[in-house]
Every structure is written in structure tokens, then in C-alpha cells.
Amino acid sequence: MDGRDDACKKVTGGSSRMVALLLVQFAVSAMLVACGGPTCTGNTREYNGQCLSGMAITYIECTKERGVDLTTKVGGKLGGTFKVVADASVEAAYEEQKRENTVVALQVVSDCLKIAETQADSAVDKSAAQESRNRADMIKQQVQETAHIEIAPSQAQVGESLSVSGRNFYPDETVAIYIHATLIKQEKADSQGAFSTTIIVPKDAPPPGFSTVVRASGETSVKSARVPFERLP
Known part of the structure; x- marks a missing residue:
């Protein structure tokens, strides 16, 4: 009996150590994921802590290259659908226009939305880009026209x-x-x-x-x- 008890204790002890090791490995993996950013799926990839489509990333990078940094202006809406990102960027450009009295930001947004359309992953995203670009162009025209x-x-x-x-x-x-x-x-x-x-x-x-x-x-x-x-x- 004593021999079997000792054997069971060894097996039980070994199993406990194995479970503990697995838990540690799981915790480390979770920390790495948390530190390295979100785990993105489908046609999205990590960008500034958010999972964005290639179309959205192309659009944001396009505006940044032209001097309009949407990552700071749009804020938490970056993680939304492309329509959410596009609509928020038009409003941000409009607010900048009101502050600076210039249509430069609206023109940049319009130009980059047109470029983003060529990389649309779906008809929905393409339509969203077109609608937002039309709104940016409309606002720009209203700003420039006499009341x-x-x-x-x-x-x-x-x-x-x-x-x-x-x-x-x-x-x-x-x-x-x-x-x-x-x-x-x-x-x-x-x-x-x-x-x-x-x-x-x-x-x-x-x-x-x-x-x-x-x-x-x-x-x-x-x-x-x-x-x-x-x-x-």
C-alpha cells in the first residue's frame, strides 16, 4: 500500500506541476498578446492598437502623408467600420476648416477617400467611401460659396x-x-x-x-x- 501511495503522490505531484506550468505559459501568452496589440482576424491587421482593414489603413496613411493625422483627430472611432472611420474623418476635417478657415483638410480627405475606393474589400465599403467623399466635397463647396x-x-x-x-x-x-x-x-x-x-x-x-x-x-x-x-x- 505504501508503495502505491508513494507512486500516486508522485503522479499527482507531477500532474499539479504540469497544470501549473501550463497556466504560467497561458498567462505569459496572454501578456504577450496584450503587450503586442490585438489579435486581428479576417481581412484586418493591427494598426496603432486597432484592427483595421487594408482599405482603412491606406486611407489613414494617405491623409497622414498629406498633413492630416486622422489617428489623433478621429480617436476611438478608428476601430469601427470603414464608414464610421470615413464619416468621422469628414467631420474632423470640417471642424479643422472652421478653426483654420481653410478647405485643405477637406480636400485631403476627399482625395484620399477616392484612393481608398480602389482598395475596397466590399461594395459596402466602396459605397461608404463614395458617400463620405461626396459629403466632403459638398461641405468644401458650401464653404467656398457666398451665402x-x-x-x-x-x-x-x-x-x-x-x-x-x-x-x-x-x-x-x-x-x-x-x-x-x-x-x-x-x-x-x-x-x-x-x-x-x-x-x-x-x-x-x-x-x-x-x-x-x-x-x-x-x-x-x-x-x-x-x-x-x-x-x-
Whole structure:
């Protein structure tokens, strides 16, 4: 009995040591994976701690070569689908345009999205690149074009309403509407940089016979447009 017990103890002890060794090896492997970055699958590979498609990496590298570093501007969205990355980069370029008053970032994003389209892994990614590029081009065009407004009618009495519409402001920006120097209303432009609203002629509008205007001013773009208006008796 004693001999068998000793043998069992040796086997049990050996098994315990083997299990412990395997656990250590597993822990070391896990640490190496954690230190070396994520384990990427499919058509993705590791890039700055994220698993990205070759298309996304080509796009990001393209923008970096042209002076727009999306890895810092887009942040945590890099790990998303290509559409998420592309949409976020357009918005980042738009924000930079508003700060720097230049369309360079938008142009870079547009150019690199066009290049990325050629490496699309699927029709979905290709469509996402096209849609984001179209939005970047649209914003760039709006930024460069002069704001414009229209009113109807061009003459009205105090208390009467005027319809006011505008275009070529920045997408989603707040537009302040004035009669002469009096702020009448604030309206938010849509994603195309356009708005349409109604205002009421106030009592303190310039008197009849006084030459004045209805004016709209973009809060972010500082674009301004005006049209003649006359208060009726």
C-alpha cells in the first residue's frame, strides 16, 4: 500500500506541476498578446492598437502623408467600420476648416477617400467611401460659396410675417436673422447649409421710407447675406 501511495503522490505531484506550468505559459501568452496589440482576424491587421482593414489603413496613411493625422483627430472611432472611420474623418476635417478657415483638410480627405475606393474589400465599403467623399466635397463647396438669402414679401407692416430662406451657410450652424440691427430670430441650417423660416416685423423696425435690410449671419462661418426690405405704413 505504501508503495502505491508513494507512486500516486508522485503522479499527482507531477500532474499539479504540469497544470501549473501550463497556466504560467497561458498567462505569459496572454501578456504577450496584450503587450503586442490585438489579435486581428479576417481581412484586418493591427494598426496603432486597432484592427483595421487594408482599405482603412491606406486611407489613414494617405491623409497622414498629406498633413492630416486622422489617428489623433478621429480617436476611438478608428476601430469601427470603414464608414464610421470615413464619416468621422469628414467631420474632423470640417471642424479643422472652421478653426483654420481653410478647405485643405477637406480636400485631403476627399482625395484620399477616392484612393481608398480602389482598395475596397466590399461594395459596402466602396459605397461608404463614395458617400463620405461626396459629403466632403459638398461641405468644401458650401464653404467656398457666398451665402445667399431671399425674403417674401420685400415690404410689410409691423406685425406681418416674412418668409426668409437662405443657402450656402455651413452645415448645421446657427444663423442669426436681423431686420436692420435688431436680432429677430435664430435658425439652424440643415446638413446642406440651408434654412427656411418665418419672422414677424417688429415694432422697432426702421420707419416707413427708411432704407433697410433683412440680414442673415452664420454664427460659425461668419458668412453674411442681406436683401433690401421696406416697412410699410
